[in-house]
Amino acid sequence: MTVDPEDIPRETLLEYKRLYDSGQENMSHSNYQQAIDCFLEAVRLTRPCEVIWGNIALCYLHLNDSERCIDALRRSLEVDPDYRESLHNLALMLSDAKELSEAESLIRRAIAIDGTEAHSWSTLGRILRAQGRHKEAMRALATALGLEPDHVNAHHHLGLVFIELEENDRAERSFLKAVQLAPDHADILLDFGRFLILMQRFRDAQIYLRRAIEADPFDNMPLVCLAEALIYQAKEGGEESALTEMVDEAHALLNRSFKIDPFEGKAWFHWAEGAVFYREWNAVEEFCRKSIELGYEENLWVFALLSAALGKLGRAEEATEMFQEYRRRVDRREKKT
DSSP states (O other), rough: OOOTTOOOOOOHHHHHHHHHHHHHHHHHHTTTHHHHHHHHHHHHSSSHHHHHHHHHHHHHTTOHHHHHHHHHHHHHHHHTTTTTHHHHHHHHHHHHTTOHHHHHHHHHHHHHOTTTOOOHHHHHHHHHHHHTTHHHHHHHHHHHHHHHOOOOOHHHHHHHHHHHOOHHHHHHHHHHHHHHTTTHHHHHHHHHHHHHHHTTOEEEEHHHHHHHHHHHHTHHHHHHHHHHHHHHHHTTTTOOHHHHHHHHHOOOOOOOHHHHHHHHHHOOOHHHHHTTTTTOOOHHHHHHHHHTTOOSSTHHHHHHOOOHHHTTTTTTHHHHHHHHHHHHHHHHHHHHH
C-alpha cells in the first residue's frame, strides 16, 4: 500500500486501511466484485494508488473482464509508470489481445527496471514467439532459465519455439521438463499432447490429453484433441471392435466439447472424420460444412473430405467443384510458403 499519509486526516487513513484490508480479504476468498468495490472506495478516499489499481486489475482478470483489467492496469501505470508488476501484467494481457508491439515495449521497460526477474524474460520470449521471431524468443527464454532453471513457463514456451523451429527432440525435452515441474498444468499437458499428435504418436498423446482433461474439465480443446488422437489411431487400423470403441469414444468426447463451445470448427471436422468409419456420408457432409461455416480452414483436408462425401452421395458435379476449391486453397498456401 503506497499512499503517502502526509496531509491526510487520521480518520481517513484508518478507513482507507479498513477498505484496503477488506479488499485483500475478499480477494483471498475469491469475492472479486466485493474486493473491487472496497478498492475503488479506498482510492476515492485518498488519491490514486498503483498497487490498488493493480489489485483491481487482477480481480477483473478473475472475473474474465479483459477490457476492464487492461483499463485498470493502464490506470496503475498512470500513477507510477515504472510499477513493474503492472508493466508485466499489462504486457501479458496485450499479448493475449494480439497487441504485440505494445506488449513487447512494456515488458522491455520492466526488464530495463530489473533484468533479474525470470518471469519477465519468459514473457518477452512468449511475445517474440507470437511475432514469429523464434531465434530471439529462444534467447529470451534461455535467459529466463539461466536466472531460474526450473521456470515452468519458460520450459513450456521454449518447447513451443522448438516446434516452430522443427527441433522436435529439443521440443520434447522442454515439454517433459515442464510436465515434470507442473504435472497438473492443463495448458502444458494440452500443448504436449498436440505436439505428440504432430509427431503421429497418437497413443502417447492420449496419455497427456487425458491428464489435461482431468486438470481442466471445463476447457473444450483437450476433449477435441483427445478425440483427434483416437480417430487418427483408429485410421492406423486394427481389430474392428477396437476401432469402433475408439471412434465411439471420440464422438462422445466431441459431444462433450460441443456443450462447452459449440462454435469450435475443429471439433465438427473431427466428428465428420469419425463418421467416415460408419460410412455416414450425410453426417460427413453436414459436419464438414458446419466446420467450414465456423471458419475452420487450418486443415484444408476438410474441403477434400467434403468432396469425397459429396461423391459418395452421388453428387458428382458438387464433388468436383469442392475438390477444385481444395486444390485452389492448397496452391495458395504453398505460394505463401
